[in-house]
Amino acid sequence: MTTLTEQTAELLIAAHAFDPATPGFVGATLDLPVTAAPAQRVPLRHGFLDPRSPHLATVSGPPSPGLAASLARMRDDLAAAQTHCSQSPCSPRAGAGGVRVALEAGLDAAGPLGLAGRWTLAHTLAPVLAAAFANSPLLGGEPSGWRSVRQARHRELPVLPAAADPRRAWASFVLDAAGRDGRTFRERARSGERPRLADLAEHVDALRPPVAARGHLEIDVADRQPGDGWQVVVAVTSVLLDDPRAAAAAAGITAPLAAEPGLWERAARDALTDPVLATAARECFVTAYGALGRRGESRELRDAVAEFTERYVMRGRCPADDVLDRAAARN
Numbered sequence: 001m002t003t004l005t006e007q008t009a010e011l012l013i014a015a016h017a018f019d020p021a022t023p024g025f026v027g028a029t030l031d032l033p034v035t036a037a038p039a040q041r042v043p044l045r046h047g048f049l050d051p052r053s054p055h056l057a058t059v060s061g062p063p064s065p066g067l068a069a070s071l072a073r074m075r076d077d078l079a080a081a082q083t084h085c086s087q088s089p090c091s092p093r094a095g096a097g098g099v100r101v102a103l104e105a106g107l108d109a110a111g112p113l114g115l116a117g118r119w120t121l122a123h124t125l126a127p128v129l130a131a132a133f134a135n136s137p138l139l140g141g142e143p144s145g146w147r148s149v150r151q152a153r154h155r156e157l158p159v160l161p162a163a164a165d166p167r168r169a170w171a172s173f174v175l176d177a178a179g180r181d182g183r184t185f186r187e188r189a190r191s192g193e194r195p196r197l198a199d200l201a202e203h204v205d206a207l208r209p210p211v212a213a214r215g216h217l218e219i220d221v222a223d224r225q226p227g228d229g230w231q232v233v234v235a236v237t238s239v240l241l242d243d244p245r246a247a248a249a250a251a252g253i254t255a256p257l258a259a260e261p262g263l264w265e266r267a268a269r270d271a272l273t274d275p276v277l278a279t280a281a282r283e284c285f286v287t288a289y290g291a292l293g294r295r296g297e298s299r300e301l302r303d304a305v306a307e308f309t310e311r312y313v314m315r316g317r318c319p320a321d322d323v324l325d326r327a328a329a330r331n
Helices: 006-015 067-087 115-132 166-176 185-190 197-206 230-242 244-259 263-269 275-294 299-311 319-330
Strands: 025-033 048-053 056-060 098-103 211-214 216-223
Touching: 006 166, 006 185, 006 197, 025 067, 025 230, 048 067, 056 067, 067 230, 067 299, 098 230, 115 166, 115 211, 115 216, 115 230, 115 244, 115 263, 115 275, 166 185, 166 211, 185 197, 216 230, 230 244, 230 275, 230 299, 244 275, 263 275, 275 299
Parallel strands: none
Antiparallel strands: 025 056, 025 098, 048 056, 098 216, 211 216
């Protein structure tokens, strides 16, 4: 098998970063904390149940033609996954795992549905969504000082990558991200180790940044939500990127955030108690609600988004604040 130089690896990553396509297809992946994950991949009606660790399983749905189809397929698969898990046996553990949303990369063109614009918007929107959906404030059952322990690992990230070209930006991130052994792929290539294509593929698959280029866009910013709150994550994320009018509005709302210092740390620690993030979140969620109505999404889904917006976003709160309130009451 051919070994890779640093330059070859960078070219390969950039070349496979995006498969340009018209936005519209939506996919979702949900982590299910369990007492015992299945030993191997389990086919579900539409997607798959995969073990990620001994105590974490993942339900991944296929790319679906539109939000409604994506949510319906995920509901089917979640019901099947819970049935399988109850036979394992396994049960959810609150406060762990997350919700990832997969969207088309966009077009090789300008405008709100263009690839470059979607890449930029995904990054400026990401900390806003992370703050709104923060829900992992505990470590060992005690408050950690973060509202999202999951997102705290990204606290040193800039809002936007340094490179203007999305393909180059993703390639630079991949090469400079530390792997499981603590070394970057760039360091491995320069050390004389002679990494191979399989090593690069394994490295890319292991990375979990808030925004990833995997042919499509992968948005991994939301913690696991109470009940059916995962549907609000998928709905708000997808409509703010895929609806042209909403995307243009969200870009205007979040563009100034690129200049905010320490925004990822603030999103993970302070969530919507941060006034800058709170203002952006209110405007983005109102924009998302309006877009869902224009697109004819179900009343049930719109009501769920409205309820989340009123309960949390308009009050400068996130689901983690409920967890912290309960922890304070116990003490």
